[in-house]
Amino acid sequence: MSKIAIMTDSNSGISRQEAKERGIHLVPMPFTIDEVNYLEGVNLNQDQFFEFLEKKAVVQTSQPSPADVIDLYKRLLNTHDEVLYIPMSSGLSGSCQTAHMLASEEPFENKVFVVDNQRISVTQRQSVLDALELAERGMSASEIRDILIKDKFNCSIYIMMDTLYYLKRGGRITPAAAAVGTILKIKPVLQIQGEKLDAYAKARTREQGKKIMLEALKKDIETRFGGLDAHTNERVQLHLAYTRDLAAEQELGDEMMEAFPGLDRPEIFPLSLSIACHTGPGALGVGVSQKLKV
């Protein structure tokens, strides 16, 4: 059995501490804030990041430097037979493409496998945990990659933003931002599914937005995950993610459990900073993904 190193980036929301405990190898995402470089989770945590945002600092995101990625590939291959890298969705960043390109060259070819399964945040995290489990079961890196890719669309994330300010300012996720006006207080609900980040619905109040998200999960479970029945919990994993307002997210968690009795209550994770810089503070998120088939 080959020894596989599981590698991901900090968009998965996996902390350095957790990575260490679980034996995951983490690439921190770089941020340039007011022209100073930071690495997510290394010298930039959530609190510091939002302080910068509130001060209207100029925040730029970028992909991990190829040199750092190559270094990690090399280092991991010294101690492992294969490397499986699960970077953030190729629909949202070029980092996946870069990682893929680097992995296709000597001496990494057929040793480093990059999974383009178009996930981010809690569902990316889920893929990483699944990969650990599959490696444990003795699968090769390429087999794990194939399973994760086959499963890539079996997940959804919905995020309700408290403010449109950051999305507009970033000017990056424009199709979603473009369809929403600015005179009325509108809270857009975005959907991340596959490579797409789309406006899913527009709510006028928080309560309305929460209802929309829970309805969306219900619809997903009914139409894509085999429906709600006594065995749903064996098939489906729910997710919770947020920025800044943990109390509100916990409340959303309570409402989620009321809506889906019998499903496991998910742990709550902060949204990774590359999403948070577009949503700003006060974003509430929910997600659903398919569990690994035993």
Place this chain on the structure above:
Amino acid sequence: MSNAIDTKMLRDMFLAGAKNLEAKKEYVNELNVFPVPDGDTGTNMTLTVMSAAREVAALPEDAPLKEICKAMSSGSLRGARGNSGVILSQLFRGMCRILKNVEGDITIEDLVESFDKAVESAYKAVMKPTEGTILTVSKGVYEKAREYDNNADMGEFIDAVLVHAQEVLDQTPEMLPVLKQAGVVDSGGAGLLEILKGCQKYFRGEEMDLTIGDESESGEGSEKPKAKSDIKFTYDMAYTILLTKNFNIKQEQDFLKYLESMGDHASIQVVDNKAAMTVHTDDPGLVLQRALNFGDLTDIAIVNQRTNAEEAPKEEKESAKAVDPSMWKQTGFIAISVGDGLTGLFKDLGADEIISGGQTMNPSTDDILHAIEKIGAKTIYVLPNNKNIIMAANQARDLTKDKEIIVVPSKTIPQGITAMINCMPESSGEENLASMTEAMGLVSTGQVTYAVRDTELDGKVIHENDIMGIGDKGILAVGKSIEDTTIEMIDVMMQEKGGELISVYYGEDVTEADANALSDKLRAKYSECDLELVAGGQPIYYYLISVE
């Protein structure tokens, strides 16, 4: 004794009917059930019938019956305003379907058959036909008429039909409780009777002026096309960039700003790897130079508007249509709105065209068709925002062939706003219509205005100049103070349906300070709700309120 009329007589009787309604317009307006300052059934029906009359009058004296029928039918269809106007246009349309095939003189039996068809068309135009309205009066006309055949005298026939129509009209308060309560007969039915009375008078040989004035004389005409002197920039140019460079939203906005700085009428539509642009400018060379930065240029058209204005005055209007249908964007929006604030709000939400109108001024089918024509989009959503405009919008939809038109049956401005917010561009027209209609159903609307006369309605005694709060189903509050009445109305709305968000759109006759004072009180009273205060700038209505 004669049992027939000739083509010339039919034509002149029709014109006489139109003229008679025009003269009685104000009387019909006053038959409004709600004592609000916007009764306009008379105006709407007059504008509808005059649109047909103008087309008929423009025909040569000896025009054949077929031509006259066509003019009556298409003129009223396109000019239709308001529900009563749309029903009237369907009556004419149904009638003409039969009459256009008549050879020689028109007999009583021909007329009876045409009335039958007219009534059938009119009933079909209404989703849920209500008795005690213009529909009932038109049916009464047919029912009396069919008692006669070609053995009867035309004069006696007309007189008998008119007497019966008047009886039916007088009965309308017995059929519709709202009419009885307001102490009026149905206004649409009264309008129809005035047209018939005009026909009768002319037939009897009364002296009548049949000259039909141009549009501006009938009151509110549509905007006149621009004169040559209005041209600010010489060249009307359109071109398409086959994009080879990155052209994201930011660059698109920058380019649009640049075009706007170069002139006016700037527009950009990006589809796949093509960006179609139009602008009126004095310096087309500079514009093309800049466009070259993003790729190769194709379909370049530059028209000198000043030299062209003499030969082809329509050229200016064509520029929107110059965009190839393959370049049309997926979705467009037309909202009917009134007031600067509300109009700005709809634009902010993404409306392409705003038709000015609402309670006091219902746009015609033709106005809506013009707006549809201007938008280069495959699917266009029309938000009538008034129950009296929905039918005209439906008629515009049925007359449009090259685009998918979705009429969202929004009855109030707040419903229209909610509908628009709930439209998702990726969904199909049908899906959106369903979700927008569903979202609208969750909105209750209240409108605050003043009474123009004494009346009793929904069990409430109303005096002239009282303040009234009108909900979706009737009067909710009556009082002397705008603020108190508004709050009382909202109390009822909260009790009946409730909600989490109260939106307050204040009108042009309300100061910002007054609106703020009201919203402070509402915030204190309904602390569990979100409150949104927006300057709507609408006339007549002090406040439009929505609870959702």
